[in-house]
Amino acid sequence: DKNAMWSGRFSESNTELVARLSESVSFDKRLYRQDIAGSQAHARMLAKVGVLAQADADKIVAGLDEIRAEIESGKFEWKTELEDVHMNIESRLTERIGDAGKRLHTGRSRNDQVATDIRLYVRDVIDNVVMLIDRLAAGLLDLAEREADSVMPGFTHLQIAQPVTFGHHMLAWREQIVRDRTRLVDCRKRLNLLPLGSAALAGTVYPLDRHYAAELLGFDGVTENSLDAVSDRDFAIEFCAAASLIMVHLSRWSEELILWSTPMFGFVNLPDRFCTGSSIMPQKKNPDVPELVRGKTGRVIGDLNALLVLMKGQPLAYNRDNQEDKEPLFDACDTLSICLEVYGEMAPHIRVNREACRAAAAKGFSTATDLADYLVGKGLPFRDAHHVVGATVGFAAKKGCDICELSLEELQTFSALIQKDVFDHITLDASVAARKTYGGTAPEQVRAAIARARAKL
């Protein structure tokens, strides 16, 4: 069969092979809700400006409501011959309501139609993802509060550096996704403009009220230039870039959780429901959730790349290449959403092994900087203090103990400035408590940061 929607000038149908290459309904049918909402707004607007009889617009709106119900109850028959979601729905509409259905596409092209649908779709996804981020951020805040005093090693180069609090570490994670949230909110602002009315590329002869249609669809305004509007996929790229960055953050957390849940670290325990076992090794409890999230990060980065490469050679205006935007975009949406959701469920239930964290922090001379700072307090220039402590650490390392386990006499062989009060400065708790700068790791600062975050909610 020739395609009834556009085959007027054609003398033969597409081959089955070309039809298979061409079709997108198998994946773009998920835009049905946005497509229907867009068509309903277009029909209402056409009636408002007198291009369509009000009775026809009413039939279209009602017919599309019924089609939505058909789709949602699984009764709708999607036809590959009709290429895409747009022609499937329009053709079914005409089947149901006759000529009024044939008038719907007045002053519209699939080019501005699909641009509208995807914007609406990404807008919905952003709203959901923002909600998932909020839930995850709230979980991290609670976890940070519970572990505000728990000491763990802080790392640089993955070597023990200075003690930090577990709560502080959780707040660091939280900062990352709070920034990510602002990127999504920003992306939403730029995408929330209506392309409809751009028609195929040049605008249309009908006196469309684009602003009215925009209002009906909850857009903040309309796109400025018809050529740009039908060919712009910046918003999808921006979304995938923001999604990639979120995934990179989740992937970094995953890496930490995977390490932390090994017996060598033993800092955390992930609840069994987020882990899986081995079919051969009975003792295994594997951190599959963080591993999968780390793995899926590659997909989303790949999706971003796919969109960038898809666009790079395209002249204005619409090109069929753009049909290829959907699968990567949808994949990024799905992957991001499920990963955020699972982290939102898991994060509040991470069980912290405080003893193991503290024991690890006590290794690696993590309070050496505190000894240097102590000497600075006694008047020694920092560079000299650094040298003295270096020698002290070397001595303790040879002896096989920590610097706070050295006797006062031993310590004094490195500097006469060292007094008995040194032991109030070089314990783990003293070390974290002393880091009271705004944004620092001291429990009092962690609590202040939590209070600030709560006040902003």
Ligand code: ARG
């Ligand atoms: N399925 C197409 C897409 O996703 C819709 C627009 C088709 N426009 C066209 N002139 N063939 O991009």
